[in-house]
Amino acid sequence: MAETQTTDLVVLGGGPGGYAAAFLAADRGVATTLIDSMPKPGGTCLYVGCIPSKTLLHAADLIHTAHDAAEFGIKFAAPEIDLDKLRAKGDKIVDMMTSSLLKGCKERKITHIVGHGNFVDANTIQVENGPTVTFKHCIIAVGSIPAKLPTFDIGSKRILDSTSALRLESIPKTLLVVGGGYIGLELGSVYAALGSKVTVVEMTPNLLPGVDPDLVRPLHARLRAQFEKIYLNTKVAKVEETKTGIKAHFEGEADEKEATYEKVLVAVGRRPNTASCGLDKAGVEVERGFIKTDRQRRTNVPHLFAIGDAAGEPMLAHKAAHEGKLAVEVLTGESAAEWDPRAIPAVVFTDPEIAWCGLTETDAKKQGREVKIGTFRWGFSGRATTVGRNDGLTKVLTDAATDQILGVGLVGVGAGELISEAVVAIETGATAKDLAMCIHPHPTLSETISEAAETLHGLSSHIFMPKK
Ligand code: NAD
Numbered sequence: 001m002a003e004t005q006t007t008d009l010v011v012l013g014g015g016p017g018g019y020a021a022a023f024l025a026a027d028r029g030v031a032t033t034l035i036d037s038m039p040k041p042g043g044t045c046l047y048v049g050c051i052p053s054k055t056l057l058h059a060a061d062l063i064h065t066a067h068d069a070a071e072f073g074i075k076f077a078a079p080e081i082d083l084d085k086l087r088a089k090g091d092k093i094v095d096m097m098t099s100s101l102l103k104g105c106k107e108r109k110i111t112h113i114v115g116h117g118n119f120v121d122a123n124t125i126q127v128e129n130g131p132t133v134t135f136k137h138c139i140i141a142v143g144s145i146p147a148k149l150p151t152f153d154i155g156s157k158r159i160l161d162s163t164s165a166l167r168l169e170s171i172p173k174t175l176l177v178v179g180g181g182y183i184g185l186e187l188g189s190v191y192a193a194l195g196s197k198v199t200v201v202e203m204t205p206n207l208l209p210g211v212d213p214d215l216v217r218p219l220h221a222r223l224r225a226q227f228e229k230i231y232l233n234t235k236v237a238k239v240e241e242t243k244t245g246i247k248a249h250f251e252g253e254a255d256e257k258e259a260t261y262e263k264v265l266v267a268v269g270r271r272p273n274t275a276s277c278g279l280d281k282a283g284v285e286v287e288r289g290f291i292k293t294d295r296q297r298r299t300n301v302p303h304l305f306a307i308g309d310a311a312g313e314p315m316l317a318h319k320a321a322h323e324g325k326l327a328v329e330v331l332t333g334e335s336a337a338e339w340d341p342r343a344i345p346a347v348v349f350t351d352p353e354i355a356w357c358g359l360t361e362t363d364a365k366k367q368g369r370e371v372k373i374g375t376f377r378w379g380f381s382g383r384a385t386t387v388g389r390n391d392g393l394t395k396v397l398t399d400a401a402t403d404q405i406l407g408v409g410l411v412g413v414g415a416g417e418l419i420s421e422a423v424v425a426i427e428t429g430a431t432a433k434d435l436a437m438c439i440h441p442h443p444t445l446s447e448t449i450s451e452a453a454e455t456l457h458g459l460s461s462h463i464f465m466p467k468k
Pocket residue numbers: 149178179180181182183184186201202203204207208209234235236267268269270314315316346347348349
């Protein structure tokens with residue numbers, strides 16, 4: 001008979017949300033069990049998401065940097081790419097990081113169970129080929145999986161999703177990327193740098209729909225040079241496998257009706273992974289695939305909490321981690337704790353990167369909100385110019401009446417590292433004047449943030465603002 005274990009808290013899913021929750025709970029003295037089907041904690045982010053993709057994006061960056069060095073009078077030969085070595089480097093990084101998380105479980109005396117967990121009822125989870133675990137509380141952190149489209153369901157190995165594309169089995173001569181969102185552009189950039197001729201098909205009028213168009217423009221311009229083609233307002237109506245590849249039939253603005261590609265990457269979004277762990281047996285309510293929660297991350301079954309991609313957009317690791325910690329705060333007695341962020345940062349790790357937090361200009365327009373916008377083009381930035389990359393823009397959105405910073409958007413190299421200052425400014429209720437008065441080091445890209453804020457107060461040295 002299968003073993004039965006009893007614990008205070010089960011965390012179901014060991015991604016950045018799940019392990020952050022389990023670690024904090026254990027640190028607070030809660031007897032904790034972490035159940036995950038992978039051998040070590042880490043989830044999508046570490047195994048098939050952020051970490052492997054950023055490793056490959058770093059490789060792409062090295063190739064671009066070597067290429068761009070010619071502008072500074074330094075010329076390198078064309079790169080020789082050893083795919084096995086690149087793959088091994090990625091695997092080593094993932095192993096180092098997941099091993100360190102496993103060590104973190106051991107240090108905290110968390111019971112780590114490897115296997116797929118299914119709810120039997122609201123207080124019991126059965127692990128496939130493993131024990132039955134009964135618990136007082138559970139944090140459901142089961143994440144998300146790539147969305148599939150029936151059009152591409154033709155049983156061909158040439159059709160990839162983000163997980164198989166990250167395995168980097170080969171560098172196809174030609175790659176069609178369906179979806180011009182985060183994954184399509186990040187992985188499309190990797191394959192293009194490694195030598196594939198990449199075509200991106202996006203069904204809406206813009207790459208990265210929802211992101212402010214002025215932030216997308218510099219990225220689009222650079223990708224136009226790196227990619228073979230970018231088709232907007234275009235859909236793939238049908239695909240068929242031929243001897244040489246996948247023939248795709250386009251509908252929309254593409255300047256060709258059909259074309260054949262060695263491989264196709266489908267990156268049309270992710271969906272919550274809530275259909276395969278028996279949530280109905282626990283009585284947990286799900287809406288459009290997402291687990292419904294209140295502001296304390298409680299589901300409709302009060303001792304069950306849900307966090308991360310499975311419990312709502314945005315599907316971002318750092319949001320999941322914060323929700324996980326909040327759930328632990330609540331279940332360990334912090335009854336006033338609740339989810340109320342003003343600014344969740346988002347970063348697209350393309351070249352240039354795009355990052356934003358808080359209110360976007362697009363959303364301000366939709367809401368009819370009175371805002372002021374201070375923008376600073378990186379052409380005026382000393383640092384951006386010295387590194388040969390002044391194709392950036394920083395903008396600060398403030399409340400028109402109070403000057404309080406509501407949102408910040410950036411496009412440019414290193415934008416992802418710069419956005420955190422904006423998160424702090426928004427969360428602490430800073431005004432644009434506050435930001436403008438904080439001395440930023442020269443010459444750095446961080447100055448673009450204070451200069452964007454300065455433009456709202458006529459203080460910018462680098463932007464001439466004629467008197468009205
Ligand atoms: P996404 O929502 O970012 O982009 C999907 C894109 O596909 C959209 O632009 C959409 O308009 C387009 N699309 C949908 N159906 C299409 C069709 N039939 N033909 C052509 N285009 C179509 O989704 P994603 O890129 O798959 O990423 C999923 C999620 O994973 C993201 O929302 C994000 O939360 C997360 N993610 C984050 C990062 C990061 O933080 N850097 C990186 C990768 C993924």
